[in-house]
Amino acid sequence: MSVSLLEIKDLTVGFPAEQGILKAVDRVSLKMEEGKTFCLVGESGSGKSVTSLSIMRLIDYDGGDILSGEIFFHGEDLVQKSQEEMIKLRGYKLAMIFQEPMSALNPVFTVGDQIAEAVMLHQKKGKKEAWQDAIEMLRLVGIPAPEVRARQYPHELSGGMCQRVVIAMALVCKPEVLIADEPTTALDVTVQAQILDLLRQLKAELNMAILLITHDMGVAAEVADQIAVMYAGVIVEEGTVEQVFSHPCHPYTLGLLKSIPGYESERGKDLYAIPGNIPSLAQLPQGCRFHPRCVPAREKCRLEEPVPHDLGSGHVVKCWLSEGAERAEKRSPDLPADMNQGEVNGGKEVRTL
Amino acid sequence: MREYFLRRLLQSVLVLFLVSLVTFALIHSAPGGPVRIYLTPGLSQEAAKVQAHNLGLDQPIPIQYVRWLGDLLQGNFGYTFKNHIPVGKILWPTVGNTLILMGVAWFLSLVIAIPWGIYNSTREYGLSDQSAAVISYLGFAMPTFWFGILLQELFSLKLNWLPLSDMYTMGQARNILNLLPHLVLPVTVLTLGFLAAYVKYSRSSMLEVLFQDYIRTARAKGMPERRVVFRHALRNALIPIITVLGLDLPILVGGAALTESVFNWPGMGRLFVEMAMAREYSVLMAITLLTAVIVILGNLLADILYAVVDPRVQLAGRGGRAA
Amino acid sequence: MSGIPIGESPLSGNSLPGGNPGPEPAPRVMSLGGMAWRRFLRNPFAVAGLVVLLFFVIVALFARFIAPFDPARIDLLTSNLPFGSGAHILGTDELGRDIFSRLLYSSQVSLLVGFSVAFVSVFIGTLIGAVSGYFGGFVDTFFMRMVDVLNSVPLLFLNILMLAIFGSSFVLLICILALTSWMGVARLVRGTFLQLRETEYVEAAKALGTSDWRIITYHMIRNATAPIIVNATLMIGGAILSEAALSFLGLGIQPPQTSWGQMLSNAQAYMLTDPLQAVYPGLCILVVVLAVNFIGDGIQSAIDPRRKVRRPRRRWGH
Ligand SMILES: Nc1ncnc2c1ncn2[C@@H]1O[C@H](COP(=O)(O)OP(=O)(O)O)[C@@H](O)[C@H]1O
Ligand code: SF4
Numbered sequence: 003m004s005v006s007l008l009e010i011k012d013l014t015v016g017f018p019a020e021q022g023i024l025k026a027v028d029r030v031s032l033k034m035e036e037g038k039t040f041c042l043v044g045e046s047g048s049g050k051s052v053t054s055l056s057i058m059r060l061i062d063y064d065g066g067d068i069l070s071g072e073i074f075f076h077g078e079d080l081v082q083k084s085q086e087e088m089i090k091l092r093g094y095k096l097a098m099i100f101q102e103p104m105s106a107l108n109p110v111f112t113v114g115d116q117i118a119e120a121v122m123l124h125q126k127k128g129k130k131e132a133w134q135d136a137i138e139m140l141r142l143v144g145i146p147a148p149e150v151r152a153r154q155y156p157h158e159l160s161g162g163m164c165q166r167v168v169i170a171m172a173l174v175c176k177p178e179v180l181i182a183d184e185p186t187t188a189l190d191v192t193v194q195a196q197i198l199d200l201l202r203q204l205k206a207e208l209n210m211a212i213l214l215i216t217h218d219m220g221v222a223a224e225v226a227d228q229i230a231v232m233y234a235g236v237i238v239e240e241g242t243v244e245q246v247f248s249h250p251c252h253p254y255t256l257g258l259l260k261s262i263p264g265y266e267s268e269r270g271k272d273l274y275a276i277p278g279n280i281p282s283l284a285q286l287p288q289g290c291r292f293h294p295r296c297v298p299a300r301e302k303c304r305l306e307e308p309v310p311h312d313l314g315s316g317h318v319v320k321c322w323l324s325e326g327a328e329r330a331e332k333r334s335p336d337l338p339a340d341m342n343q344g345e346v347n348g349g350k351e352v353r354t355l
Numbered sequence: 356m357r358e359y360f361l362r363r364l365l366q367s368v369l370v371l372f373l374v375s376l377v378t379f380a381l382i383h384s385a386p387g388g389p390v391r392i393y394l395t396p397g398l399s400q401e402a403a404k405v406q407a408h409n410l411g412l413d414q415p416i417p418i419q420y421v422r423w424l425g426d427l428l429q430g431n432f433g434y435t436f437k438n439h440i441p442v443g444k445i446l447w448p449t450v451g452n453t454l455i456l457m458g459v460a461w462f463l464s465l466v467i468a469i470p471w472g473i474y475n476s477t478r479e480y481g482l483s484d485q486s487a488a489v490i491s492y493l494g495f496a497m498p499t500f501w502f503g504i505l506l507q508e509l510f511s512l513k514l515n516w517l518p519l520s521d522m523y524t525m526g527q528a529r530n531i532l533n534l535l536p537h538l539v540l541p542v543t544v545l546t547l548g549f550l551a552a553y554v555k556y557s558r559s560s561m562l563e564v565l566f567q568d569y570i571r572t573a574r575a576k577g578m579p580e581r582r583v584v585f586r587h588a589l590r591n592a593l594i595p596i597i598t599v600l601g602l603d604l605p606i607l608v609g610g611a612a613l614t615e616s617v618f619n620w621p622g623m624g625r626l627f628v629e630m631a632m633a634r635e636y637s638v639l640m641a642i643t644l645l646t647a648v649i650v651i652l653g654n655l656l657a658d659i660l661y662a663v664v665d666p667r668v669q670l671a672g673r674g675g676r677a678a
Numbered sequence: 679m680s681g682i683p684i685g686e687s688p689l690s691g692n693s694l695p696g697g698n699p700g701p702e703p704a705p706r707v708m709s710l711g712g713m714a715w716r717r718f719l720r721n722p723f724a725v726a727g728l729v730v731l732l733f734f735v736i737v738a739l740f741a742r743f744i745a746p747f748d749p750a751r752i753d754l755l756t757s758n759l760p761f762g763s764g765a766h767i768l769g770t771d772e773l774g775r776d777i778f779s780r781l782l783y784s785s786q787v788s789l790l791v792g793f794s795v796a797f798v799s800v801f802i803g804t805l806i807g808a809v810s811g812y813f814g815g816f817v818d819t820f821f822m823r824m825v826d827v828l829n830s831v832p833l834l835f836l837n838i839l840m841l842a843i844f845g846s847s848f849v850l851l852i853c854i855l856a857l858t859s860w861m862g863v864a865r866l867v868r869g870t871f872l873q874l875r876e877t878e879y880v881e882a883a884k885a886l887g888t889s890d891w892r893i894i895t896y897h898m899i900r901n902a903t904a905p906i907i908v909n910a911t912l913m914i915g916g917a918i919l920s921e922a923a924l925s926f927l928g929l930g931i932q933p934p935q936t937s938w939g940q941m942l943s944n945a946q947a948y949m950l951t952d953p954l955q956a957v958y959p960g961l962c963i964l965v966v967v968l969a970v971n972f973i974g975d976g977i978q979s980a981i982d983p984r985r986k987v988r989r990p991r992r993r994w995g996h
């Protein structure tokens with residue numbers, strides 16, 4: 003295993019509220035490697051955005067506090083850095099793009115201005131040179147006639163075009179890590195595929211690591227090298243795309259997989275949906291946070307929080323069912339029949355979606 | 356851009372036309388009506404009839420309206436009832452005096468309020484923010500003329516620091532040194548009134564913007580906070596402020612009437628009040644229309660500024676967003 | 679209070695009976711109103727405002743019994759008495775009228791003007807807004823141009839002009855103030871109507887053959903009720919200030935009736951001899967208007983708590 007570029011250790015992030023401090027992210031750890039795509043998957047509200055904003059230390063501006071944990075980037079702990087120090091990293095070595103491309107761009111400045119701004123600031127280039135870089139970058143993200151587009155305002159561009167601009171803005175300084183928080187959620191399906199393709203291609207060209215955040219397992223299957231599944235602030239399962247898709251061990255992961263259209267072999271069946279809703283942070287269930295929604299939940303699940311189990315070669319699961327299971331391939335005998343039905347062949351089939 | 360502006364101009368002309376219609380109708384419903392305005396007082400009944408005929412006052416009301424409008428456009432506002440003085444002669448000097456007073460107060464309040472509101476938006480519920488909230492509450496609930504009287508009692512009568520009223524001290528040269536001390540109290544009163552509203556606007560408008568996605572984008576790009584606030588946020592925050600400033604103009608002009616009355620400032624507002632007591636309708640009509648023109652011009656100016664600050668406006672005129 | 683569907687947000691479609699023109703189920707509305715009421719009670723400023731307003735209402739109602747003197751009684755022998763002159767607690771004015779008694783009686787005028795103007799202009803505004811929003815087209819254009827006209831003339835000037843033309847009387851004053859302050863409510867109601875016009879339940883009500891008037895009253899107005907109440911509360915303060923201003927200028931309340939604004943204009947003339955005379959009426963106006971505004975804000979945040987949700991606390995670099 004190569005040295006990780008970005009490593010999060012036991013990150014806990016809270017928001018002060020009337021009920022006390024609500025932990026939106028609870029002891030999350032993950033490792034990102036150079037040139038690889040790491041996918042963070044989970045339903046809306048599971049803490050993915052809070053995790054990513056914490057890495058950028060932008061969570062400070064949303065009223066969140068990093069309560070404990072470390073975020074190592076090139077061996078330096080970002081949690082200990084001041085905002086002044088973070089400013090030098092943000093948009094330069096660490097870049098981030100957001101869900102809503104239209105609202106992510108400032109309506110009163112031209113697209114070119116907004117891209118060039120980062121170049122002028124971080125690389126200390128003059129305006130002319132920065133604009134050249136901006137136009138170059140617009141070309142790289144596949145915007146036709148970039149010289150013309152650069153002089154336009156965001157409202158003059160389509161949603162897909164805006165997201166390309168946002169990507170160009172994030173990548174113009176050639177960052178080492180790109181955090182993409184649901185970059186395709188707000189876009190049409192066809193545009194979605196184009197943007198994912200673009201990210202894949204740019205990753206190779208710029209040799210950066212990508213932290214891709216999505217609630218869509220299908221998207222994760224398409225681009226991820228490594229996957230972490232997040233639920234109510236904790237990572238419940240983690241592994242390579244192969245491990246998680248071929249041998250999902252956490253009931254939540256399984257539920258997410260089953261809700262991908264075409265995942266189950268029988269067509270025409272209603273799309274599966276995990277029963278219930280994600281709990282609010284103020285009323286987190288005791289024991290395993292997933293137990294109210296979990297079909298095979300046992301007595302122990304209600305009382306004790308499961309501890310992480312390494313099923314071998316980095317496939318880690320936080321579920322009591324996996325206790326004692328040595329190998330990822332081995333199914334827990336307790337998994338009920340209905341959860342085992344249908345050969346799990348996710349990985350490859352999903353890719354052909 | 357040009358189409359947008361032309362459309363707004365057309366709308367303004369329409370509104371102005373309607374204002375003139377309403378004013379005309381109001382005056383015509385007054386006891387005595389227009390005859391009182393235009394006829395030389397003290398004429399015999401016969402002579403009055405002749406003059407009314409000559410002036411067209413015996414013609415149908417719509418025709419009278421058209422003629423009145425025509426006169427207005429030529430700058431003829433009619434004559435006062437009492438001494439038969441041309442209205443323009445007493446009106447025009449007051450306009451400048453009002454503009455001086457309002458201009459200074461408005462400028463001061465904006466210069467204080469906008470930076471203060473911005474500062475408060477970045478430090479919500481801090482000491483400065485709380486004080487601004489107190490000022491806002493007081494400014495909205497306090498009768499401005501009462502505040503003026505209190506200031507007069509304290510600074511003019513008790514401490515004897517500043518002149519009690521008027522624009523210039525009688526018998527002295529009418530220069531800026533004479534003017535300035537007279538300006539202090541009325542400007543203070545007006546500034547506090549405007550400040551109350553503007554700090555609130557600027558704070559809430561800035562807060563609204565600071566929570567927008569593009570602000571987070573700017574921070575994610577590594578922009579220093581100063582640049583985030585003053586470059587990325589401010590320009591967007593100005594958009595609603597400009598609109599509100601335009602909409603508030605009538606309140607601004609109306610407020611002058613009270614302050615001018617308290618401080619005996621020879622402006623349009625005080626003239627309006629005096630002429631109302633004397634039932635000099637021709638002057639009242641002229642001032643009403645003039646203020647409407649000022650307000651509408653101000654709104655037009657706000658529209659232009661708006662279009663300068665917000666690139667999206669230019670397309671709105673052409674109907675919708677380009678793909 | 680519990681009968682008013684205060685807790686409804688203007689657009690919460692699910693609280694509306696789909697296609698059923700009958701009255702809404704009461705219990706739910708009541709519980710929401712009750713919740714809003716409880717939230718209101720938890721707001722110290724709003725409660726203080728309510729207490730102060732109630733105090734002034736009681737004073738106004740019982741002025742006749744509380745006031746030690748007839749406010750209009752002129753007694754030149756005891757004129758211009760200073761603060762604390764025996765029975766004349768706050769002294770007397772230049773005509774020997776008891777200032778304290780005049781203050782008490784003036785509260786009647788202020789409150790009556792405030793509440794009546796708010797009531798009448800809400801009535802006018804709701805009517806115009808509802809008709810504009812519901813029928814649209816020419817009717818809408820007509821009323822909206824009217825709003826434009828009223829918004830491009832200083833309303834104080836317009837009030838003065840109308841008072842000059844039609845003369846000053848108490849009822850006229852209220853009418854004139856109401857006629858020039860309905861625009862906010864009209865805009866609000868119209869906006870709600872425009873949004874609601876296309877929604878399913880109105881379509882359904884129409885399909886069921888419910889008359890236009892019934893649709894307006896039963897379905898739409900109740901959806902705009904909450905913001906109207908807030909607007910009306912704030913209008914009370916505005917009307918009190920307007921009355922004071924007009925009376926101060928000599929165009930509002932005329933003697934022998936008395937009002938705080940009129941007392942102020944009197945006091946200004948005698949500020950050299952008795953500066954305190956100007957303090958009391960202004961203070962009364964300030965306190966009443968503050969109280970009403972606090973109540974308005976309190977209602978606002980009680981019926982729409984989402985708006986009051988404290989935004990996240992933010993740190994600015996460190
Ligand atoms: N600024 C904030 N203040 C308070 N709570 C927040 C804030 N941002 C997020 N949260 C809470 O943190 C939890 C996780 O949110 P988020 O990370 O946005 O979820 P995801 O991105 O996975 O959809 C949610 O319960 C949300 O309510
Ligand atoms: S620990 Fe229990 S409740 Fe939690 S996911 Fe596993 S089986 Fe379900």
Ligand SMILES: [Mg+2]
Pocket residue numbers: 047050051183184
């Ligand atoms: Mg998110």
